[in-house]
Amino acid sequence: MTEPTPWQHLGGPSHVMRSTAARALVNIGLVVGSERALVVDTGCGPRHATEILAGVRTVTKLPLVVANTHAHWDHFFGNAVFKHDGVSDFWAHAAARRDMTVTGESQRDAVSGVEPEMAAGEGPGTDLVLPTRVVRQGPVVLDLGNLSVTLFTLGPAHTEGDLLVGAPGVLFAGDVLEEGAEPQFGDADRGGWIRVLRMLAGMGGEYPVMVPGHGNPVTADFAARMADAMDRGAFRKAR
Template identity: 35%
Template sequence: MLQARGLSETEAVMRVVWAVVAAVALGAGAVAAQQAAMPAPVVQAQDLTRVSAHVQVIPDRGLSGLPNVGFIVGTKAVLVVDTGLGPPNGETVAAVTRRIAPGRKIYLVATHAHPEHDLGAQAFPAGTTLIRSSVQAREEAADMRVAAAFAQRGADWAALLKGAVFRPADLTFETRHVLDLGGVSAEIEAMGPAHTPGDTIVWVPADRVLFSGDLAMKLQPSMATPTATLADWRRVLDRQAALAPAIVVPSHGPVGDAGFIEGYRDYLAEVARRTAEAKRAGQDPAQAVETVAAAMADRYPDRARLGGAVRMAWKDVEG
């Protein structure tokens, strides 16, 4: 079951756009007050929780701009999944890494190139190996554009992002890369385009734990990549389902299971069906969004994300 919760990275951009509109209508003071009300996304090291034999997670506490940060700990090395927003959060995550895996080699991966997942990487020790797919390695410009939008959300957000830069990959791969961490392996796989061009998942077969990024969550999917199609999303979901995970750690929201994947499948199927019906009835895309939202908003209340799904489906379905 999908459910709305705090804003995530794509919605952050939309918040800034609407903030500009509001500044004209209401004055900059009202906009500043809105931004100040958004809590800063600060990683809390004390919240570290074990979810399986080899996997620990610092949960996002339902806050916008804060990811679930993962640690896959072996006897020889540790893989960190996502960094938090900006160097201060990266320092916190790096400190936790050294505490739970003292003296071990550190690997780092971002589920996708959005700033709360990626722009703490520079704070990790120089010996850290940052792994990116070849596609994600080229996403610096997009990552920094989203960061600029995030910095407008308030002084605390801007402070977290001060001096943040996109850290180049130390190791790139095309499709799949397997790490032997000592007693446990981690399989890193390129999945985009879907939420972003460079979406990446991490699979821990020994524990049947999947880090799904933004590709399977309780939150409605954000379908904001212009080149992605419904077929791309179905492929991504099929691949994740084939792993048969017992535990799914998404980028945002609560830890769950394979029900997140099935929930996304059901959502896409219904959006595609209702969009095709609207198209056959002679509606234009804007009308289709209204029609589909009227039918689904009681179960899927995030209107912006629902609209994005309808617009993607419009390109794919026959009318």
């Protein structure tokens, strides 16, 4: 019997894995070109990232590139596992790389229950691997082989360094979008976040599928509703 795939195919070259790791129900993106594949976010530590990498290898054996959507532990703590697999290009927003550098060690406590080795910084795959390539104000186009993806920012929102990943018909939005739970405001610019959501609400023609950092894929209408709710003060300001 064929084992069920952990991936949801979003159309074309894009897939999403909704991780089941405890406390880290984070969406992992995968965009496959003819020469390289892009992994969007790497999870919360070596245990989680090993699961993600194994899932990636059920889809493609191509060399990989990684994009971290922002500087929170559940989106970049798995980078070392991918580095060990041969990844050398880790992309993020410049502000996210700065925040990872400053806060990475202090975030280890967040994974003590599910990734004790990562929390302690002991064992294979527990080092903090920072992005090696950064996006600043202008977009960066990555050629994956007969396929281009665009890495870009719309400004501070969930964090100062949110990175969006645009593939044909699909936008990986990180925690700028969150479905099924309240948005988290610990590092957020509330006014900027509302502005970015309004911009996403107008991008449905280019990106009919939008993948939040957590929860089910959504549409541009969801971004509009999230902006309206945030503008009304519907969400508590807590992390």
